[in-house]
Amino acid sequence: MKTAKTLSWIVALFGLWEVIAPFLLGYSAVGAALWDAIIIGVVLIVLAGWAALVNQEGTIKSLNWINAVLGLWLIIAPFILAYSGTAAAMWNDIIVGVVVAVLAAWAALSLGSSQTMGHGQGHAA
Numbered sequence: 001m002k003t004a005k006t007l008s009w010i011v012a013l014f015g016l017w018e019v020i021a022p023f024l025l026g027y028s029a030v031g032a033a034l035w036d037a038i039i040i041g042v043v044l045i046v047l048a049g050w051a052a053l054v055n056q057e058g059t060i061k062s063l064n065w066i067n068a069v070l071g072l073w074l075i076i077a078p079f080i081l082a083y084s085g086t087a088a089a090m091w092n093d094i095i096v097g098v099v100v101a102v103l104a105a106w107a108a109l110s111l112g113s114s115q116t117m118g119h120g121q122g123h124a125a
Contacts, residue, residue, distance in 0.1 A: 001057060003110040004051070004061075004064065004107040004110050005052045006052075007106055007107035008049070008060070008067075008104075008107055011044060011048035011067050011100055012048035014096055014099060014100050015040075015042070016041065017041070017096065018040055018041030018044060019037060020041075021096075022089070032081040032082060032083045033078070033083040033086055036077050037093070040073065040077075047066055048067055051064055051067070064104045064105070067100060067104035067107075070100065070104075071096075071098065071099070071100030072101050074100065077093055077097075078093050078094070
């Protein structure tokens with residue numbers, strides 16, 4: 001669980017980066033890119049922070065899978081929301097999206113299967 005929590009904190013930091021990137025990289029005037037970055041960034045911060053702070057493996061796993069999907073969204077968002085012509089926004093979102101998707105999936109997968117049975121459970125022989 002320590003690996004998943006550490007990776008969740010890293011995803012939260014990428015969420016913070018996503019929020020401030022439009023201002024630091026100069027695309028805050030591009031409405032779709034700005035609002036997508038702020039909304040997705042805040043959601044990443046909240047969900048990844050939550051995953052890092054709770055102790056229920058199922059919750060941590062679910063939150064990280066949601067973050068992995070948000071990472072995939074960041075990869076395609078420049079094309080769907082029509083800001084792929086703004087190179088800084090496009091490349092930032094593609095790179096952050098790939099990193100977030102990989103880290104969040106890694107965090108979720110590091111917890112193993114939630115379907116495993118504990119000792120002493122099962123059918124009598």
